[in-house]
Amino acid sequence: DAGVTQSPTHLIKTRGQQVTLRCSPKSGHDTVSWYQQALGQGPQFIFQYYEEEERQRGNFPDRFSGHQFPNYSSELNVNALLLGDSALYLCASSPGTAEAFFGQGTRLTVV
Amino acid sequence: AQSVTQLDSQVPVFEEAPVELRCNYSSSVSVYLFWYVQYPNQGLQLLLKYLSGSTLVKGINGFEAEFNKSQTSFHLRKPSVHISDTAEYFCAVSDKVRGGKLIFGQGTELSVKP
Numbered sequence: 241d242a243g244v245t246q247s248p249t250h251l252i253k254t255r256g257q258q259v260t261l262r263c264s265p266k267s268g269h270d271t272v273s274w275y276q277q278a279l280g281q282g283p284q285f286i287f288q289y290y291e292e293e294e295r296q297r298g299n300f301p302d303r304f305s306g307h308q309f310p311n312y313s314s315e316l317n318v319n320a321l322l323l324g325d326s327a328l329y330l331c332a333s334s335p336g337t338a339e340a341f342f343g344q345g346t347r348l349t350v351v
Numbered sequence: 352a353q354s355v356t357q358l359d360s361q362v363p364v365f366e367e368a369p370v371e372l373r374c375n376y377s378s379s380v381s382v383y384l385f386w387y388v389q390y391p392n393q394g395l396q397l398l399l400k401y402l403s404g405s406t407l408v409k410g411i412n413g414f415e416a417e418f419n420k421s422q423t424s425f426h427l428r429k430p431s432v433h434i435s436d437t438a439e440y441f442c443a444v445s446d447k448v449r450g451g452k453l454i455f456g457q458g459t460e461l462s463v464k465p
Contacts, residue, residue, distance in 0.1 A: 281458070282441050282458050283455050338445060338447075338451065342394040343394050345394050
């Protein structure tokens with residue numbers, strides 16, 4: 241059984257560009273959450289999707305948006321990239337219980 | 352709103368010694384509590400969780416944690432550490448809603464020396 245998979249694993253973007261990160265949840269998990277982890281910090285909650293709708297949102301600007309597809313996979317989009325958006329982006333899936341399973345993350349570097 | 356404070360940013364310890372990583376939390380509602388481990392360049396792996404019941408929770412790799420409601424703490428312990436336990440450890444809380452968001456502490460870097 242595959243766990244949570246994220247793609248790509250690494251990418252480099254230029255300031256002002258847009259980026260899309262992808263997440264496939266663990267089989268049977270219908271809830272997907274995204275987190276941003278800056279270097280040396282704990283993960284910060286961006287938003288959560290359930291039944292293709294954004295259910296909760298953290299303190300992130302509207303430049304951060306997302307989507308969940310009928311197969312429960314999800315995308316995170318970031319527009320107008322800033323240097324400060326450089327971080328590890330983590331996707332977590334849950335079957336609706338308290339336990340969340342994390343992917344390996346996507347390392348985004350903005351130059 | 353919830354918050355989590357991990358009281359030690361770095362904990363150096365010798366192999367086979369005991370270790371305790373400290374975590375305090377603040378919340379106006381009942382919460383679930385978690386400890387995650389992160390190895391270099393990897394995602395987060397769940398070590399253990401407290402949802403209800405016994406306040407002493409056992410997890411993977413020989414770790415355990417004790418929930419203390421009066422002190423709002425959830426400290427992680429291991430009686431004898433190994434070199435392979437070297438990693439970053441995160442304490443987290445979530446409210447008791449379906450798949451609730453996790454609020455993480457800043458992390459504790461555990462460094463096990465031979």
